[in-house]
Amino acid sequence: MTTVMLVDDSATMLMSLKSILTKAGYTVETAGHGKEAMDKLSKGVKPNLIISDVNMPQMDGITFVREARKAPGMRFTPMLMLTTESEQTKRNEAKTAGATGWLVKPVAPDQLLGVIKQVVPGA
Amino acid sequence: MSRLLRRRPASSAPTDSRVQTDVVATGLKDVPACCEVVGAHISDVIEQTGEAAASIVEQMIKVDGLAEETAANVARLAGTLGRTEAELSQATSSNDQLVDRLVRYFLYRDEQIRGLVDEMRGLRQHVAQIEEVSRATNILALNAMIEAMRAGDAGEGFAVVADEVRKLADRSNKAAHGIGSSIADLTGRLDAVLADDSSFEKDTTSVALETADTAMTRRLSGIANAQRELSELVTGVLRDTMEALQDAEQSTGALTAETTGAVGHVQFQDITRQLLEHVSDAVDQVRQATEDVIGYAEGSLPEETVRERAISVDDLRARHVMSRQRVTHGDHAGGAAAVSDDTPIIELF
Numbered sequence: 001m002t003t004v005m006l007v008d009d010s011a012t013m014l015m016s017l018k019s020i021l022t023k024a025g026y027t028v029e030t031a032g033h034g035k036e037a038m039d040k041l042s043k044g045v046k047p048n049l050i051i052s053d054v055n056m057p058q059m060d061g062i063t064f065v066r067e068a069r070k071a072p073g074m075r076f077t078p079m080l081m082l083t084t085e086s087e088q089t090k091r092n093e094a095k096t097a098g099a100t101g102w103l104v105k106p107v108a109p110d111q112l113l114g115v116i117k118q119v120v121p122g123a
Numbered sequence: 124m125s126r127l128l129r130r131r132p133a134s135s136a137p138t139d140s141r142v143q144t145d146v147v148a149t150g151l152k153d154v155p156a157c158c159e160v161v162g163a164h165i166s167d168v169i170e171q172t173g174e175a176a177a178s179i180v181e182q183m184i185k186v187d188g189l190a191e192e193t194a195a196n197v198a199r200l201a202g203t204l205g206r207t208e209a210e211l212s213q214a215t216s217s218n219d220q221l222v223d224r225l226v227r228y229f230l231y232r233d234e235q236i237r238g239l240v241d242e243m244r245g246l247r248q249h250v251a252q253i254e255e256v257s258r259a260t261n262i263l264a265l266n267a268m269i270e271a272m273r274a275g276d277a278g279e280g281f282a283v284v285a286d287e288v289r290k291l292a293d294r295s296n297k298a299a300h301g302i303g304s305s306i307a308d309l310t311g312r313l314d315a316v317l318a319d320d321s322s323f324e325k326d327t328t329s330v331a332l333e334t335a336d337t338a339m340t341r342r343l344s345g346i347a348n349a350q351r352e353l354s355e356l357v358t359g360v361l362r363d364t365m366e367a368l369q370d371a372e373q374s375t376g377a378l379t380a381e382t383t384g385a386v387g388h389v390q391f392q393d394i395t396r397q398l399l400e401h402v403s404d405a406v407d408q409v410r411q412a413t414e415d416v417i418g419y420a421e422g423s424l425p426e427e428t429v430r431e432r433a434i435s436v437d438d439l440r441a442r443h444v445m446s447r448q449r450v451t452h453g454d455h456a457g458g459a460a461a462v463s464d465d466t467p468i469i470e471l472f
Contacts, residue, residue, distance in 0.1 A: 010393040012176040016386045019184050023383060055397070055444065084397050085445040086466055101471040104446075106390035109383045115469060 002123045003027040004116070005047035007037040008082070009056040013105075017051070017082075022111045023094060025117075026123075033066070034059025041071045049120050054083035054090065062090070066097040078119040082107065148420035151413050158410030165403040169396050176392035179385075187382045194375040201368045208361045215354040221349040229339050239309060246305050252298040260291050394445070401442065408434045 004026045006017050011032075018028045029045055031037035033056040044114065054061040065079050078100040082092075091102045100119055103112070117123050263284055270280040412434045418424030436456045443449050446466070 004469065008393075010173075010396065012180060012389055013171060013393045015177060015180045015184075016389045018382055019180060019187070019386050023379070074442075083444075084394050085444045087444065088466055091315045091466070091470065095472045099472065101469065102469075105394055105467070106387065110389040111469065112387075115471070118471065 001025075001027050002048045003029060003046070003119055005029040005031065005037060005040070005045065007031045007034060007050065007052035007056070007061065009033055009053060013053070014024060015094045017112075018035045020112065024113050028056075034056050034064025037064055038067055038071070041068060041074065046073055047077065048123065049116060050077060050079040051082050053077065054081055054085045054094070062094050062099070065094065065099050069098040080115065080119065082112075126144065127148050144420040146324040148417050149418050151420075155410045158406045158413065161406050162403045162410075165399050165406070168333075169399050169403075172392050172395060176389050180389050183382045183386045183389075187379055187386075190375045190378045190382065194372060194379075197371045197375065201365060201372070203366065204361055204365055207367070208358060208434065211354060211357055211361070215351065218350050218354075222343055222350070226340050226343050229343070230337075233337065235312070239312060242305060242309050242312075246302060246309075248300050249302045249305065253295060256291050256295045256298065260288065260295075265288050324330075389463065397444070398448065401444075404442065405439055407441075 002025075004021050006014055006021075006028060007030075008014050008017070009032055014030045014032075018030060021028050029040060029047060031040055034052070035058040037050070038051070038059065042064075052061040052064055056064075059067075059080055061083065065081070068074050068077075068079065079098065080101045080102045080103055081094050081099050082105060083090075084105045086104050094102060101115065102117065107115075143333060208414060266286045267281065267288070273280070412432065415424055415429045415432055419426060419429045436452075440449065440452050440456070
């Protein structure tokens with residue numbers, strides 16, 4: 001069973017994405033910001049994929065990706081940024097931090113599921 | 124604010140700078156409060172659209188759940204109908220076999236009875252022989268009587284007649300024996316037919332169904348046809364129901380796809396929220412700038428601070444995060460931002 005961790009400060013986003021992914025057969029973990037997501041990783045949650053927003057309180061998405069890459073077993077885990085942010089410099093920052101890809105909101109469910117299948121082997 | 128400042132010089136004589144700053148302070152006095160009200164309204168809109176979006180997602184999830192439940196019920200019903208169709212087909216096949224066996228059985232009985240009838244015809248031949256013997260015996264007896272009348276000198280004739288009578292008696296004996304054995308055989312076979320039909324099992328293949336056309340086979344064929352028609356009717360109903368269920372499965376599948384799409388569209392709320400938050404920030408900056416100007420006009424804030432904290436349209440542009448914001452900004456303020464952002468929506472590194 002593939003586990004996806006969703007990190008977003010929008011409750012609506014978390015709810016809608018969780019619904020889409022659960023229906024597609026994925027197990028979903030959610031966090032409201034990067035710090036909460038890091039807490040979950042440190043408590044042993046081992047997602048097969050992370051989808052994170054960029055602009056969030058407490059810990060932004062790019063910092064989170066940078067920190068998450070240092071967590072045990074997360075070196076090769078795909079991490080996608082899902083954000084309204086479209087600035088190229090931000091994309092470059094995310095890439096440098098270790099992000100696997102960049103998706104600009106809104107993303108159609110079938111597009112999102114297609115990207116997941118691309119980046120997670122066997123998903 | 125700008126209308127107030129522009130109108131004044133047109134309708135009155137020039138005033139000194141103290142009066143001007145007083146007018147500016149008065150003109151801007153309520154702008155910060157207005158900005159706060161606008162900011163609060165924006166917060167309300169964000170909160171309400173957030174609640175509405177959450178409700179929409181919840182409702183969609185419920186609709187999704189109901190659609191999945193319906194799909195599961197439809198699948199279960201389709202499974203039951205499928206099994207019923209298979210069982211009906213098996214029962215029809217069994218009934219056909221049963222009717223086939225019944226027809227063969229009755230035809231087999233017909234054949235056996237026909238054999239008995241033939242045996243009875245054989246009996247008739249034996250009876251005819253006895254009759255013939257009887258007639259000949261009578262004639263011989265008559266002849267014997269005639270010869271007896273001539274007795275005396277023709278006594279030898281009795282010896283010949285006696286010999287013929289003996290032969291006739293012998294033939295009568297054989298015929299009677301034939302009748303006896305035929306009757307015994309018939310009795311035995313009739314008993315066997317009535318008591319035991321086990322030979323039907325091994326003889327049944329010799330019965331030709333295609334050529335059999337009797338009242339009994341017609342009746343049995345009628346029953347078989349009626350049963351087959353009923354089976355076809357039920358199978359047709361089952362097939363139609365299965366097709367309807369397949370349509371229902373497709374509809375529920377389409378419904379869940381639509382709800383998934385609708386849930387995806389709820390991302391608009393997050394985008395709108397961020398747009399409104401940026402507007403709210405901009406309004407707050409206008410408020411701050413206005414308060415600074417008022418403070419300067421009232422003499423409580425130095426000129427340097429006002430200049431230092433003055434807002435600029437370029438600062439506003441720098442805070443935009445969405446391509447759409449930059450385009451809209453450029454459309455109204457000009458500059459490079461007027462060019463549409465063509466970075467890909469999805470990019471894998």
